[in-house]
Amino acid sequence: MYETLRTTRDGGALRIELHRPEALNAFTDTLASELYDAVTAAAEDVDVRVVVLSGAGRAFSAGADIKEGFAGGDLDLGAGLRAVSNPTILALRQMPKPVVAAVHGPAAGIGCSLALACDLIVAAESAYFLVAFSRIGLTTDGGASQFLATRVGHARAFRIALLAERIAAPDAHAWGLIDHVAPDDAHAAAVDDLVARLAAGPTSAYAATKRALNAVLYPNLEQQLELEATLQTQRGRSADFAEGVAAFVEKRTPAFTGS
Template structure:
């Protein structure tokens, strides 16, 4: 367990459960929490006792992404947040073991990006998926410009990215964005069933399958991560982002001027 960053790590019979535990802020990722999550994912590569990694959250959210709360959020938010997010995505995609995202509630921002980078995405009926970046003047990151389009196509990816509309769990399942859907009551049992099945499966075949499918469907992931990093770095310096973050903190609609 890692109490300092509100990330709980638990090994249970071959499954490493990584649980985001800041329910009071909808599991928004603090800088330390993001780094710790990436570290656990990276270390799982060399841990023979780990056969599957499970990402989930506590409370009503999976994760609402980077923590941008506070009056001075704009001054504190810099490219290091991008680097931490990209580290998480690279670790999920590059891990030679299945990664399951158990999406118990809203997944927004880079929280959505991380969930959709997983190999198996199980959504509770009350969950939703939101690329909320445009609401504060940013572009999607965490590899979402590649992973979302690879899953549901350009048109739906544009809709999610430009309009920042939430997609319900049912809509996400129907669109092919997630692999499994369950009622809130049945969700824990389905996640456990799938995790047990993966733990008992052939690890060498899983690793080869994951590499092959990712190579076929995400050949542009690395360039996408770099484009997102460059784009966000430029946007961070704009008046629109400063306005977006102020509006978020003040719970009002932002007024963007293209500056």
Template sequence: MTTPILAERTDSVLKITFNRPDRLNALTTEMLTLASDAAGAAARDPRVRAVVLTGSGRAFSAGADLATGEDDHARHTATIDAANRLVRTLRDIPKPVLAAVNGPAVGLGCSLAVAADLTIARTSAYFLLAFTKVGLMPDGGATALLPAAIGRARTARMALLAERIPAPLAAEWGLIAQAVPDDEFDAETERLTARLAHGPTAAFAQTKRALNATALTHLDHALAIEREGQAALLSTDDFAEGVNAFREKGTPAFAGH
């Protein structure tokens, strides 16, 4: 059986890889929990000086897994809680986190990519808040992380219209640090990782702490509101319609309730 999360330490770098390539790294509660555990352990391990978050195969992550056939409310809210824990861990770990977005970052995958300290992406990758396509709202801290990066208007465009934002445009907006040509992506990831891993770790930690305190002051509040709103939306007819259309690869007919 394939391990859904790979956590591999090489010298002073911990690489966490979403590892369900056959499902475009669709995220489960187990995957999010394992990733949080790995990142949390890295925070306590003096040997680790930088963390890399990426995906296997052709996607970073397609977001939360909606194709399991299990639609119970408790399963979905457990996934939200696990996602919130991972976002908080990525922000709180006193070491730099690089998200190497190797392909599409969709839904919760987009939130996690933006939760890193530095985010780079292949030119062919894109970012998509797809939540409204299934009758849901953004979660994973997206309602705080994205406005801090690109402002309210662009966040609203992404969140309400569920438009794909190509990596070059995401870089132009400031959603990510850099879009890298596909054939240079691996080398650039290694270069940035080495720079972070051999840099002034304590200075990075204090810089990150200050940025959290100034640019992300409302993150905890956003996570709480997202959880409350998402929990309510999970019981709506529109969500049921959206998931059914997603599984049948059709277009949902939302009734507005």
């Protein structure tokens, strides 16, 4: 059914696996579009009581596929966000059932934003989180600006977003960025236990609770996503973005000029 995803059903649980393991599940237009379709279908399926997002191979997701998606520079990055990524993030937050991110390996860039958009994040101990946008001269997107501020507060949100440092799963848990850390060899079992509990729970009560918490935590998420898209459009036409992409492809340190 999908080219870049794998979906499986286990009772009331739907598992959506990002499936580009050869590229660490980096996002392409196809993956982004298929993910939106899978998420919206899950939201409408009354037999689905919990959704699990995971990644194939060695990663949850390394973020955008820079070599494929960012070639050429001078890009309208906001257009892609408005067309697919932002609707996907909104669909996850508005889905009337719990969504669990099962994270191993890197969750970087838009992959990190995707994980943060979920209700619960269960990470393997060796996993790490990286809000990597500034490394190539971009700003946060996928709702990361709001998710970071809500989850970890002002000081850590700024540090995470500006410095683009790796955050090991135990530190992410200690900071409140994620919900649970499990040893690598027990990660799958920890996810399975949580998913089974949620699938057997009061789905309509979960939906009501999620709606109530969204109203407190993310009342302006749609507007924030639009702001990110506007800012990312500007950044996609900047000299620093072009330099950041070139440096990534050439595997060198970027020489940013601040423009």
